[in-house]
Amino acid sequence: MTEPGGGGRTGWVAPLCWSAVALEGFDLVVLGVVLPSLLDEPAWGLTPATASLVSTAGLLGVMVGALSAGPLADLLGRRRAMLATVVSFSVLTLLCAVATGPWTFGALRFLAGLGLGGVLPVALAMVNEYGRSGRGGSATTALMTGYHVGAVATSLLGILLIPVWGWRAMFVAGALPALVLVPLLARYLPDSRPQPPPATGAARSRNPVAQLVRDGYLRSSVAFWVASFMGLLLVYGLNTWLPEIMRAAGYGLGAALAQLLVLNIGAIAGLLVAGRVADRTGVRAATPAWFAGGALFLALLAVPLPGAGIYLSVLLAGVFVFSAQVLVYAHVSQHYPDHARASALGAASGIGRLGAISGPLLGGGLLSAGLAYPWGFFAFAAVAALGAVAVLAVPRAVPARAR
Known part of the structure; x- marks a missing residue:
């Protein structure tokens, strides 16, 4: 059903997927953390109404990413899909740090959401595939603790970074972990490309x-x-x-x-x-x-x-x-x-x-x-x-x- 690839080891699946989900947890609260600073940007003219549009743009990107990443992972391989999602949202998160206005910022949040939305379904599929039989519930909930740990870490980073470096430093901090995580994913995450069901009169189910x-x-x-x-x-x-x-x-x-x-x-x-x-x-x-x-x-x-x-x-x-x-x-x-x-x-x-x-x-x-x-x-x-x-x-x- 699955073939190892890229030097993958199944024991690395849970911690690597947990780390990727923790980065998505960063995105859960980062906008709320930087929003007071964004509202104070005099050149942006951001209002609560336009801030809501920026937030919605990011969520729409996550929705589109989740809907598209799952089928791509099933067809092309989950290791490739995980690498693509982490690389894309990390690069686009970094670009948010140099946004020049609310509309550019909102567009970047939407594009970053495409990658962020793909992380969770791919990670959930992998931990359930490689987890021990009968432990699917605990494997899933353990993975999701990464989401909340990432959210808490973002709040703490906001307290430390924003007063000294400003809100842009938060998006740099959100992108930097990819420098470590992406090589680890490429080296240790096993390839997983499920085979379609045997052709028992139903090619449509492929x-x-x-x-x-x-x-x-x-x-x-x-x-x-x-x-x-x-x-x-x-x-x-x-x-x-x-x-x-x-x-x-x-x-x-x-x-x-x-x-x-x-x-x-x-x-x-x-x-x-x-x-x-x-x-x-x-x-x-x-x-x-x-x-x-x-x-x-x-x-x-x-x-x-x-x-x-x-x-x-x-x-x-x-x-x-x-x-x-x-x-x-x-x-x-x-x-x-x-x-x-x-x-x-x-x-x-x-x-x-x-x-x-x-x-x-x-x-x-x-x-x-x-x-x-x-x-x-x-x-x-x-x-x-x-x-x-x-x-x-x-x-x-x-x-x-x-x-």
Whole structure:
């Protein structure tokens, strides 16, 4: 099924893919870190409205990259796809450091997003392919800890670099790790080019994209796309607006920011727990349970709680909400045949990015209407419930002709 290439060693797959995903985590928060400095650039004339357009351009690039990188990885080889994505987004991230205005900057963010969007589906496909049998859940969640580590590292870099070197130094710092990572990927990452299924009267299934909607997989694909949309809506909506919603509930700014930190601490803890649970109970059972847990604790945030109670609720919401989306990826990895795995992951990640765009819009709309508290939490809880329903709609097995 796979052939080693480029001096690849399977033991290097997990750490190298983790490192690549950590660089994508850098992109998760870098715009938020540099945005105050960009708004102060007198020659740019950037406003919150145009800043939102720049953010959306980057997310659209990530969506297009995720949708296209998966099929390319399945057809041309996952090692080549990983190298191409890391090189492209690193070069374009570096170019962001010399952008001369908001429109140039937005265009570069879109182009960098094309490579960034391809990292995750390729990395997920590889760690599931080379991971130990029966450990797909923990392999996926362990990989995604890199995403959050990269995000935290970016926040710390912003504190250290921006006051001394300015916002442009952040994009230089985001590109420099490629000088080490790319040679390691080229030297140690094994080649992986899944073979299409044997020609048992169905040459049509040789196309990995067509596989997502044929041979009994259409219902599964639609269900996974809906679940991924809901999952990423929650991730981006809460990370963007939780502090403001908590301020609308009467908490001070310091407490609201502390609750955002607690939410992301819960996310990391949830990743470690969810993977082990999924390995024991099966990812099919764990994924809707995690969405349901997210719905419960999000709804509980709408209830005023004394003292540490609110922090405990925020922590538990983070444990379930963020891991639910990662378990969707683990479920996708196990559900589709090997020759279409990266395409399936790319489609789930790419279509889910529409949820990443919708989440901040939903939160912002509720805040503008004065409904953020408590109805914002009820709205997010309903989204999590819909995610659980979508996962439950995935068939237990596909028809025998697809297997």
